Amino acid sequence: MVSEDGFGTGEGQSLERPFGHADPRELAAWAGATASWPNRTDPGGTRGLDDYFTRDFSHNIGAEIMGRNKFGPQRGPWQDHEWRGWWGDEPPFHTPVFVMTHHERPSFTLSDTTFHFVAGDPATVLERAKEAAQGKDVRLGGGPTIVREFLEAGLVDTLHVAVSPLKLGSGVRLWNSPEDLVDRYHLEVVPSPSGVTHHLFWRR
Amino acid sequence: MVSEDGFGTGEGQSLERPFGHADPRELAAWAGATASWPNRTDPGGTRGLDDYFTRDFSHNIGAEIMGRNKFGPQRGPWQDHEWRGWWGDEPPFHTPVFVMTHHERPSFTLSDTTFHFVAGDPATVLERAKEAAQGKDVRLGGGPTIVREFLEAGLVDTLHVAVSPLKLGSGVRLWNSPEDLVDRYHLEVVPSPSGVTHHLFWRR
Numbered sequence: 001m002v003s004e005d006g007f008g009t010g011e012g013q014s015l016e017r018p019f020g021h022a023d024p025r026e027l028a029a030w031a032g033a034t035a036s037w038p039n040r041t042d043p044g045g046t047r048g049l050d051d052y053f054t055r056d057f058s059h060n061i062g063a064e065i066m067g068r069n070k071f072g073p074q075r076g077p078w079q080d081h082e083w084r085g086w087w088g089d090e091p092p093f094h095t096p097v098f099v100m101t102h103h104e105r106p107s108f109t110l111s112d113t114t115f116h117f118v119a120g121d122p123a124t125v126l127e128r129a130k131e132a133a134q135g136k137d138v139r140l141g142g143g144p145t146i147v148r149e150f151l152e153a154g155l156v157d158t159l160h161v162a163v164s165p166l167k168l169g170s171g172v173r174l175w176n177s178p179e180d181l182v183d184r185y186h187l188e189v190v191p192s193p194s195g196v197t198h199h200l201f202w203r204r
Numbered sequence: 205m206v207s208e209d210g211f212g213t214g215e216g217q218s219l220e221r222p223f224g225h226a227d228p229r230e231l232a233a234w235a236g237a238t239a240s241w242p243n244r245t246d247p248g249g250t251r252g253l254d255d256y257f258t259r260d261f262s263h264n265i266g267a268e269i270m271g272r273n274k275f276g277p278q279r280g281p282w283q284d285h286e287w288r289g290w291w292g293d294e295p296p297f298h299t300p301v302f303v304m305t306h307h308e309r310p311s312f313t314l315s316d317t318t319f320h321f322v323a324g325d326p327a328t329v330l331e332r333a334k335e336a337a338q339g340k341d342v343r344l345g346g347g348p349t350i351v352r353e354f355l356e357a358g359l360v361d362t363l364h365v366a367v368s369p370l371k372l373g374s375g376v377r378l379w380n381s382p383e384d385l386v387d388r389y390h391l392e393v394v395p396s397p398s399g400v401t402h403h404l405f406w407r408r
Contacts, residue, residue, distance in 0.1 A: 035406075046390070046406070047361075047362045047390075047404065047406030048390065048392035048394075048404045048406065049392055049394050049402075049404060052256045052257070052260060052404075053256070055260065055263060056256060056259065056260070056263075059259060059260075059263060157251075158251045186250070186251075186252065188252035188253055188396075188397050190252075190253050190394070190396075190397075192392075192394075193392050198253075200251065200252045200253060200256075202239075202250070202251030202252065
């Protein structure tokens with residue numbers, strides 16, 4: 001998910017503001033409205049186009065890779081091991097999760113999600129995740145920095161980016177424009193009735 | 205899948221022409237081009253919008269219901285039990301399939317798909333399929349006649365219809381127009397870059 005001006009998250013991430021000055025409820029409003037949104041606690045929700053994308057979130061996924069800043073607001077060596085992510089006791093991943101970080105720490109398990117902390121370049125981390133995925137696909141879950149790194153390393157087969165109709169002005173950038181990728185990827189741009197525009201990339 | 209003028213299949217179904225005068229390769233061209241098309245034998249295929257729909261074909265599905273005319277070209281009492289569907293030894297369903305027919309015959313299994321033949325009204329057939337689906341969803345696989353019957357009986361929660369940019373002139377009709385359903389269903393109309401237009405309905 002990025003803003004119209006290309007930012008995947010805002011400026012100034014903190015414990016209170018996981019997306020910095022950006023409001024994740026605004027960026028993710030299109031997903032939160034759907035029936036298949038993993039964090040939904042009440043019944044109902046839309047079953048239109050956007051729901052196909054939230055429903056696909058777990059389809060044939062055997063592992064997730066995320067960046068350290070998606071996992072939490074701490075930087076540098078781990079001060080303590082109390083922090084176990086933003087997601088409470090029931091994280092929505094339900095597979096092994098590989099957190100790419102220079103600072104290793106012991107793996108731990110919450111419900112059916114195990115978090116591993118892996119140093120190394122994108123190819124090394126992908127190797128570990130693929131092994132764990134046992135033939136299923138590996139989801140690259142963000143944030144924007146790690147997606148950029150994996151794109152630069154040529155390790156991304158398909159990419160779904162939902163562009164929300166709001167501007168952030170600053171933050172962590174995914175791209176200047178979707179056009180940055182069209183030399184290497186096919187691109188379909190699909191506007192949704194909800195106002196978000198889905199960008200679907202796959203390798204040329 | 206229906207034609208622009210609302211026909212789900214052509215006129216004059218036969219062993220040689222499962223869709224009558226309609227060409228299924230034309231009606232299904234959008235799906236056949238995708239990476240996740242169940243009948244694909246070569247690698248490759250597109251990973252854009254249409255692929256989300258073919259990928260969703262099996263998502264959380266525990267059983268399929270189909271009409272007798274989707275199963276085969278015979279009418280009336282079964283002449284023989286040699287006919288086992290159009291799909292060869294590896295049908296793409298991978299779940300129990302319930303064929304709604306006035307003329308029962310013994311169940312049989314091909315690979316991981318078991319076909320059952322069930323007489324009764326739509327609610328009765330759905331009851332049987334739900335039992336077999338063990339908490340997963342039941343797919344109503346068509347053809348157009350059985351979809352109309354289940355819609356009239358109020359048994360359809362969501363409906364995906366891909367409208368292809370071709371006219372058939374005659375055949376078996378799904379609807380006069382998508383507008384037929386908007387008193388009872390939300391509707392999103394999503395044009396795909398491939399030329400097909402996805403119609404997504406869910407209950408009001």
